[in-house]
Amino acid sequence: MNTPIRRLSFVVMAMFAALLLASTMIQFVQAKSYNEKPGNRRALLKSYAKERGSILVDGNAVAVSKPVDNDFKWQRSYPQGSTYAAATGYFSFIYGTSGVERGYNDLLSGSSDKLFYRQLPEILTGKEPQGASVDLTIRAKVQQAARNALGNQRGAVIAMDPKTGAILAMVTSPTYDPNLLSTHDLNAVQDNWKQLTTAKNQPMINRVIGGNLYPPGSTFKLVTAAAALESGKYKPDSELDAPAAIKLPGVVRPLPNVTGRACGPNDRTTLEHAIEISCNTAFAGLGMDLGQDKVRQQATKFGFGQQLTIPMNVTPSTFPGNLQQAQLAQSSIGQFDVRATPLQMAMVSAGIANGGKVMRPYLVQTVRDKNLDVVQSTDPSVFSDAIGSDVATQLKDMMKKVVDTGTGRRAQIPNVEVAGKTGTAETAPGVNADVWFTGFAPANDPKVVVAVVVEDGGTAGQEASGGSVAAPIAKAVMEAVVN
Incomplete structure (x- = not known):
């Protein structure tokens, strides 16, 4: 064999080896990831050939597949429309999946290895296997209360069981109807998608766990107070400087x-009273005294900067780095570049309510096969030990005073002790503040923790505050649980 032919044979052999390697990688190594891509039409069309499992709330289907007389065979339907869109997400032939529809896609579609042996009878008889059903932790009564209380105001509401991390309500406003994206009229789906994704009010964003996030305002004072108490330098009755205004270095x-007045006689107040009346100057000075490392470390223990899925990915909340003293002062009251999701601020309150332990939030309780046998379930687990139990008790007592006699009085529930913290966060010059409330009830045996944010002051506009707008929303949600 002459040299040119020998070289050509080597090239051909190398090409065959490359082809074999590529086909092996695609068909075996990368096949699962390709199949799970949200926009994979071939995988989606295959999934339409069998009945997709339902998503349930209190035993009632909020996402269900119905048989249809066309090539798709099954139609995904959302009987409650937009009520549970933040949790279920959508199931679309063109645009794939989101929410629980994506996070539990392999189980809902029946393609999970966990279902293989359970589906053997159908496989052996040539029937299309049925997907598993998914039971959400959401409670219909609590979800509806949150939805009604928030109304048409832009913002979000999250309610959780602080002892387990189970999410009891997840409402984001504005929202959308997943039926608009699940219809088999593909032209209509494309039109609906364009309208939803280009709408100025961004209805496709789940404001509970993502989007542009929010400055948490004075609700972040809980984190600063926790850092102070954990440091051992401060107690609830420790006195702080609290003048009407504080001069910041270099500013x-x-x-x-907010009141334009000092927070106590002789420009002094206690840490406990500073929380109760939400004193900016006291907490600005407190943050500078503690130093940015202690405040940031405490924020991290509550979950700031950490990755979390519920099963949807939660955008990490942030506490800025490399702060100058003036920036630290502003950050210590939840301003400057501090940004948080409502879920994150609910986790802060939940840690206080649960004796210092932050439980990992979750949205799915159980997955069941077609015979209602449990395929998998979620066990409560600790996300972090954020603070000591003694500090948690001290903060809980402070938060009770916020609701009893302080800025959060409109969160009071008759015959139920409530703990909470208000927040009014400036966002930009000339724009109404975002307003907050986070808290829990009953205070001494918490069954529900909430976080509420209303953008641009909601219907109250420039007159809004966390106590006047967000606190009544939180009250309605907590009442749905405790009553």
């Missing part, structure tokens, strides 16, 4: 209290 404009 011309002083940082004022």
